[in-house]
Amino acid sequence: MATPQAHLKGNDGLNHYYSFILALLFALAAGLVGSFAFMKRMVLASDVISHLALPGLGVAFLLHVNPLAGGAASLFLGAFLIWWLQGRTGLSLDSMIGIVFACALALGAAITPNEDLLEALLGGFQQPSLLGLLLGVLAAAIVVMGILRLKDQMILGLFSSDLAIATGVNIRREDLFFLLLFSLTVLIGLRFTGALLGSALIIVPAATARQLATNVASFVTISCSVSILAVSVGWLCNSLFVGASTPGPTIVIVSAILFASSLLKRH
Amino acid sequence: MNSLLSVENLGVSFGNRVVIENLNFQVKSGDTLAVIGPNGSGKTVLLKALLGLVPYTGSVRWSDTVRIGYVPQKIEADRQLPLTIRDLLTAKSRFLKLGANDMEAACREVGLSFDLLNAAIGAISGGQFQKVLIALAWLGSPNTLLFDEPTASLDELTEERIYDWLHTTQTQRSLTVVLVSHDLSVVYRYANTVLCLSRNKICIGPPREVLSPQLLEELYSAPPMYYQHIHGGNAAGTSERE
Numbered sequence: 001m002a003t004p005q006a007h008l009k010g011n012d013g014l015n016h017y018y019s020f021i022l023a024l025l026f027a028l029a030a031g032l033v034g035s036f037a038f039m040k041r042m043v044l045a046s047d048v049i050s051h052l053a054l055p056g057l058g059v060a061f062l063l064h065v066n067p068l069a070g071g072a073a074s075l076f077l078g079a080f081l082i083w084w085l086q087g088r089t090g091l092s093l094d095s096m097i098g099i100v101f102a103c104a105l106a107l108g109a110a111i112t113p114n115e116d117l118l119e120a121l122l123g124g125f126q127q128p129s130l131l132g133l134l135l136g137v138l139a140a141a142i143v144v145m146g147i148l149r150l151k152d153q154m155i156l157g158l159f160s161s162d163l164a165i166a167t168g169v170n171i172r173r174e175d176l177f178f179l180l181l182f183s184l185t186v187l188i189g190l191r192f193t194g195a196l197l198g199s200a201l202i203i204v205p206a207a208t209a210r211q212l213a214t215n216v217a218s219f220v221t222i223s224c225s226v227s228i229l230a231v232s233v234g235w236l237c238n239s240l241f242v243g244a245s246t247p248g249p250t251i252v253i254v255s256a257i258l259f260a261s262s263l264l265k266r267h
Numbered sequence: 268m269n270s271l272l273s274v275e276n277l278g279v280s281f282g283n284r285v286v287i288e289n290l291n292f293q294v295k296s297g298d299t300l301a302v303i304g305p306n307g308s309g310k311t312v313l314l315k316a317l318l319g320l321v322p323y324t325g326s327v328r329w330s331d332t333v334r335i336g337y338v339p340q341k342i343e344a345d346r347q348l349p350l351t352i353r354d355l356l357t358a359k360s361r362f363l364k365l366g367a368n369d370m371e372a373a374c375r376e377v378g379l380s381f382d383l384l385n386a387a388i389g390a391i392s393g394g395q396f397q398k399v400l401i402a403l404a405w406l407g408s409p410n411t412l413l414f415d416e417p418t419a420s421l422d423e424l425t426e427e428r429i430y431d432w433l434h435t436t437q438t439q440r441s442l443t444v445v446l447v448s449h450d451l452s453v454v455y456r457y458a459n460t461v462l463c464l465s466r467n468k469i470c471i472g473p474p475r476e477v478l479s480p481q482l483l484e485e486l487y488s489a490p491p492m493y494y495q496h497i498h499g500g501n502a503a504g505t506s507e508r509e
Contacts, residue, residue, distance in 0.1 A: 039348055155358035159344045159388070163403065166318045166337040166413075167359060214387070215351040 015127035019191075020235060022128055023247070025140035026189035027201065027231040031224030032147045033185045034206035036178065039158050039219075042094075043203050048101035049179070050186045050199040052078030054108025057190075062111060071190050078104055079179040087172060128191070139188050146181045150174055155216060189248075201227055204255040211262040226262075230255035271296045271333060271411060271443050272317070276325035279309065279316050286312045290325070292462055292471050296410075299437065299444040301458035301474070303451070305487050308464040310447045311340055314415050317445070333411050336404030340415040340447070342396075346389030352399050353384040356406060363407045373406040377432060394425040401429065411443040418450075430457060451478065 037043060053071035060070025078100050085096045128136065153174045156164035161171050182202070189201060205226035206219075213219035234251030242250050272294040279287040286309040294300050302310045316323040318337060329335075344350075356370045374381060379402045383395060391399070397417065404412060412433070418426035434457055436442055448454055454461055454474055461474045468485055470477050 039350075041345070152358040152362045155350065155354055156362065158348060159350065159355055160339065160342045162315070162318075162320050162339055163337060163342070165320055166335065167362060169362065210349060213349045215349055215385070216354045219349045 015129065018130065018133040019127045022133055022136040022188065022191075023231045023235060023251075024228060025136055026185070027227040028224055029140045029143040029185040029188055030201040031205050031209075031227030032144060032220060033182050034202035034204075034227070035209060035220045035223040036147060036151075036154055037182060037202060038206035038210060038223075039216075040154070040178070042182075043207070048097055048199075049075075049079065049082075049182055050202075051101055051108070052104045052183070053186065053190055055104050055111065056108075058108045058111040068187065068190060072187050074104065074108075075183040075187055076180065079183040080176070083172075083176045083179055086175075136188055139184050143181050143185050143188075146177060150177055150181075151216075154178070200252040201230065201255060204252070204259050205230060208255070208259040208262040211259075226255065226258050230258055269296070269330065270294065271298075271330045272445075273328045274317070274325070275328075277313075277316060277327065278324040279312050279321060287316070287323075287464070290464075290469060294443060294445065294460075296330075296443055297437075297441045298460055299446060299458045301454040301461045302445065302447045302464060303449070303454060303461060304464035308466065310464055311415055313464065314413050314445065314447060317413065334407060334409040335411050335413060336407070336409035337413045338397075338400045338404045338415060338417050342400065344388060346387075348388065350388050351385050352379075352388065352391070355388070355399070355403060356384070359403060359406050365407060369406060369408075373402050376436070377402045377405050378428070394421050397421060397425070397429065401432075409442075410440070411445070414444065414446045414448075416447050416449065418453075433457070451483075454478070 053075045056070035056072065056074025056077075057067045058070070059074075060067040063070075082096045082100050085100070086092070089096070153164065153169045156167055156169055157171050157174060165171055185202060186199060206223045208226045209219050209222035212222050231251050234254040235247045237254065238244055238247040238250040244250060270293040274290060274292050277287055277290040278285070290313070292300075302313060304310050312321060314337075315321045317327055318335070319327075356373070359365075360370050371381070373379075374384070377398055379395075379398045383391065383399075386395075388396070388399070401417070414433070417433075418429055421429070430453060433444065437444060444457075446453075446458065455478075458474055460471065461477050463470045463477065463482065465485070468482075470482065
């Protein structure tokens with residue numbers, strides 16, 4: 001039976017465990033960020049934000065440096081560009097994301113070497129070292145603490161941006177922080193899911209939770225639980241049955257099955 | 268008494284369309300200012316400018332002691348959101364770093380039933396939704412309330428209760444109120460100053476002095492339906508049909 005260790009680059013067994021822990025942390029961050037992205041009606045927009053990593057991945061592959069460093073640079077740069085353009089033009093966040101996404105995808109496809117393109121799109125980079133794991137833990141902690149800190153401002157803004165501003169919430173700053181936290185979450189999962197599936201685990205568990213939740217706390221809790229369940233089951237299925245070089249696609253398929261199950265339960 | 272709010276040369280434009288131009292007025296602590304005018308005269312825009320929600324020219328100066336509660340005319344909230352009334356009130360309480368009891372106190376004061384706290388925002392009636400907005404505005408004990416047609420689309424009984432609450436609270440707490448209303452009987456009953464906005468005329472003063480039938484006709488470009496019945500001396504409920 002094929003195991004991920006046999007397929008992934010870097011066959012250190014310990015690193016495989018690091019990789020799994022990192023995937024669980026990604027699941028937690030994705031469930032949390034996803035629930036607010038869903039409520040902020042940024043689901044489709046969120047999907048394309050993950051593609052912003054592509055040009056950075058392409059440059060990193062070209063220069064033979066860590067692809068995650070390149071992905072991080074273009075993700076954060078893209079997120080900031082989206083935010084800045086929205087403030088400058090006054091147009092919707094969605095349209096700005098669409099514009100930056102189209103440029104990023106075209107640029108990424110043009111500069112990523114053909115042999116690395118599939119890896120950039122679907123994940124499966126080298127397994128993390130101890131330092132990689134620690135950076136992942138730090139990133140996940142920043143996402144969790146950041147969302148918890150922004151939570152009340154986002155809830156007020158979701159209800160009414162005018163009311164939120166009148167209460168003293170800085171909506172522009174909150175939008176920027178959320179975009180950066182979203183990008184950081186995509187970055188944590190980039191090695192598993194690549195640029196193409198990066199946001200799937202952010203979106204699908206949140207959509208599942210919406211079928212079942214009755215308030216914000218239960219929405220966030222269910223979203224995180226579904227995300228962690230999808231990663232655990234997807235990882236296991238990939239190890240035992242699929243044997244793909246990256247567990248990302250299996251994880252996304254499991255999360256889609258969980259979403260389908262939530263539809264049955266609701267109706 | 269010092270002004271709580273001082274507005275000088277206020278102007279608001281959207282592109283080439285001038286909505287408010289060269290507007291000057293002051294509001295003293297404890298005043299009730301009613302803003303009236305025909306549709307499109309800039310009443311809601313004025314409130315938004317006072318709150319800094321739209322860009323403007325001129326100056327809007329609030330006293331340092333002001334704590335504002337705002338009840339908007341419309342809420343664009345997605346009623347499909349998994350947001351309960353408790354989620355909303357808790358979010359504002361936490362953001363303002365209020366104590367645990369403040370939320371319950373605000374609900375009690377505006378008559379919002381505790382049973383309603385766990386209801387989703389999409390599952391409550393228009394009247395209940397309006398009470399939620401008022402409770403949300405009242406949270407944090409504001410000394411100034413900005414009401415933008417707070418009773419639009421509500422039945423008369425609910426409207427009456429809301430204005431009674433507002434009037435009682437204002438008397439007890441020396442609350443300052445800036446109120447947008449289409450209902451002239453409300454203006455006569457509760458406001459001590461009225462600000463009339465229209466494209467060609469701006470006027471301000473006590474309702475009995477300012478709201479003449481001629482002015483109302485100019486404002487609304489139609490024969491006035493209500494005017495103040497001055498002889499008799501009772502301002503409340505004395506409007507009558509011509």
